[in-house]
Amino acid sequence: MNEIFARRSIRKFLPTMVEDEKIEQLLRAGMAAPSAGNQQPWEFYVVRDKRVIQDLSHCSPYAGCAAGASLAIVVCSRDENMRFPAFVNLDLSAAVENILLEAVHLDLGAVWLGVAPYKAREVLVRRSLGVPKGLTPFAIVAMGYPQATAEDKPREDRYDPSRVHYV
Template sequence: MNEIFSRRSIRKFLPTVVEDEKIEKMLRAAMAAPSAGNQQPWEFYVVRDKRVLQDLSHCSPYAGCAANAAAAIVVCSRDTSQRFPAFVNLDLSACVQNILLEAVTQDLGAVWLGVTPYKAREIIVRRALGIPQELTAFAIIAFGYSNDNKDIRTKEDRYDPSRVHYL
């Protein structure tokens, strides 16, 4: 559970290449996420190309850090053959959370950059990656070795008993 309590949004990265093995472990973690009816509605784009990272950094006012990331994983939904379409965003959120937690395990910094539900963001990401029409961009996870003064292993206790109600 250490990863859960030490995960932080990291937006500053060293110019160091992230090993393929670490990226594969993050993708394996993503695909281990629960999904409604085990529909697994995800597809992934791994982006290392600096020009494409720069393009992705313009999709929202909060995505600028993607330009200096070592890489990014763009999580997309498959829009065909979904058994439970109302739950796709929940499935993809669990998938993204698993990527973020595995990034901590791999001593990487990462940040979740939301794309959905903003159509303008989705269009920019679609154009940058050449995403086919049957997929929709959900989120960008920019990652790399941290160059942030935040210690990604520092624990912060956010537990608030006033938000817990026992019946």
């Protein structure tokens, strides 16, 4: 699966809108993620409104790049009736990674912007989107068609055999 090795955090985007079919594929990828006890704790907000994307770009010191995205997917957790609540953030992380990999497959650029566990970030995202009680913002995935920039560096091989231990 070449997408694993081709994935990069892309922070500069063209103004081109992402097609509905691609958005559905991204969401399908997110919902195909494994989850503890198949609890599927996710809810997704698809944000195309540039004003709202601008608001989201202010939720953390690292989210400014979202301002140039044509699309943001905000991943939230459902807070009630979870069989394995201690694993919700792991489940949501798997969903975000699936979205990131599908973005590469669809020739999109994307970046994962962390919201949880910072309450101040959660409050700003909740306010920007009108997220109701019972859902908690977890992450923003800002995306769009990538700009050809210096981010087109050669792939970095991160494999480090000194971190592998055979037992």
